[in-house]
Amino acid sequence: AQSVAQPEDQVNVAEGNPLTVKCTYSVSGNPYLFWYVQYPNRGLQFLLKYITGDNLVKGSYGFEAEFNKSQTSFHLKKPSALVSDSALYFCAVSGKLIFGQGTTLQVKP
Amino acid sequence: SQTIHQWPATLVQPVGSPLSLECTVEGTSNPNLYWYRQAAGRGLQLLFYSVGIGQISSEVPQNLSASRPQDRQFILSSKKLLLSDSGFYLCAFDRGTSGVSNEQFFGPGTRLTVL
16 A cells, blocks of 8 residues: 655744755556645645656655655655744645655744 | 645634545646555554545554545545544645556645644
8 A cells, every 4th residue: 555654743944944844655557746836825846756757856846855765755844934934834745646644844034 | 836735724623523635636637546544643544545536445444434526636534523533634645657656646635623
């Protein structure tokens, strides 16, 4: 069975500092991995996905994610956090998307 | 461009009353359609998905049902709401081609409170 784990309920960073939101997965076969962001009382927005190829995937709003097959991880990163990045972030694995429980990112000014 | 609409945005219903939430997609044909429920602002639970008109798969047995009367219309229903049906309901679609590698696009959601 496919599964996704986000080990941190909340991540706090200062504005301007790099951020990492962690995700590990368990799938049989090749994984298709996604990151989504959700702002309060809104639907989810797609950020980026890994299908195949380069392990570093670049997405919307300056976010990127690194696929690591040996560690079965797909961590979301951004070199310099903005206060406006504060939101709920979800990692997911296909086919019918299986979502992690979400990580709340708080960026303090 | 592709867009997805959901209504109503918020709904307060008494226990035992019926429910109908509607979702429509524009700008694409033959989408896969999905209904999710999000409780307490956290993880998403897939309720139903559909790969075509009249084709509905249920992921979680409960007192909800779904229908797809048209290619780009997806409806979530209940005959009698329970308190536990409260939550944030999200409709989503993907392009339905290339199978599992497509990202999903989400509607704005419906906040349902059952009293």
